[in-house]
Amino acid sequence: MSERSPAPGGLELVQSLVNTLDIESGADALDTADGRARFGLAEEDVAGARELRESLRVALLAHAGHPPHRTVTPLGELLAAGPLVVAVDTADGSATLAPAREGPLLSRVAAAIAQALVEGTWGRLKACEAVDCHWAYYDRSPAGRGRWCSMQVCGARAKMRRYRAK
Template sequence: MSERSPAPEGLALIESLVNTVDLGSGRDTLDTAAGRERFGLTEDDLPGALALRESLRATLLAHAGHPPHREVTPLGELLAHAPLFVAVDPADGSAALVPADTGPLLSRVAAAVAGALTAGTWTRLKACAAETCHWAYYDRSPAGRGRWCSMQVCGARAKMRRYRAKEPNTTGRSAAT
């Protein structure tokens, strides 16, 4: 779990959706009525929301340079079912892609992705490289090369594993004794 600040604007929706499940414990807040209500979901919406969440996680893993660990529906295929239109503000002429229907989670996620694409922030939303974590986080590092949701937890564990793998056997014991 990350101690980082939330992702900007619409990406916070995606970040919070991906982080509804703790892969380490298996606890999923979408299993509760309160968790579903937070995203405007009913129990009937759950299968689609879970598919969307895992498709987003796979995409965020790709943003971090890691292949997804299981087969999921490609995010583009899911987002193709969320119609967006160009809304132009009459006061200043600014334009944005907005969902045709703001209710469904899929439409809100599609609008968030579109907004992040135009803002140049989409690829900064990533999933932690740790196998038991894959928590979504917004990479605020200057070079955009962050790998872990938390350097103090997931990053430290990975570095310690790498260090121990290189460490020679110093016990002096042989298998024959």
């Protein structure tokens, strides 16, 4: 839906996961083999990935100052099951949080969020205000007050609704 550029670093994974569901059309990329392969998911992992996706969406809505779209398992509870380790680069001594095991989507998401917290970018990943959208986008506005995934689509629709209501 959005023409915005992807979120930086590991947040692109989070953004991509949240955006596997097009709320307006109901199309869910996790229903397809290609969509699941993109995240390294087996068919039996889809229910957990969907739960994670919607918990992430609630967090991203909160970043934008919007109420939850539905009741979900709190993101912190889900992430507690995604073990991380401190990975130290022997060449330069730099350290990052990384998944304890390669593969599990939950651990990769937890590592991406942890890195975004360190970089100060986590709060800029948001979900669109439009109830028929809730698309994840990275807010690059100077003040960090973006409300829509796309000013040309969702923002224009909201402004038109307000104008017509007058």
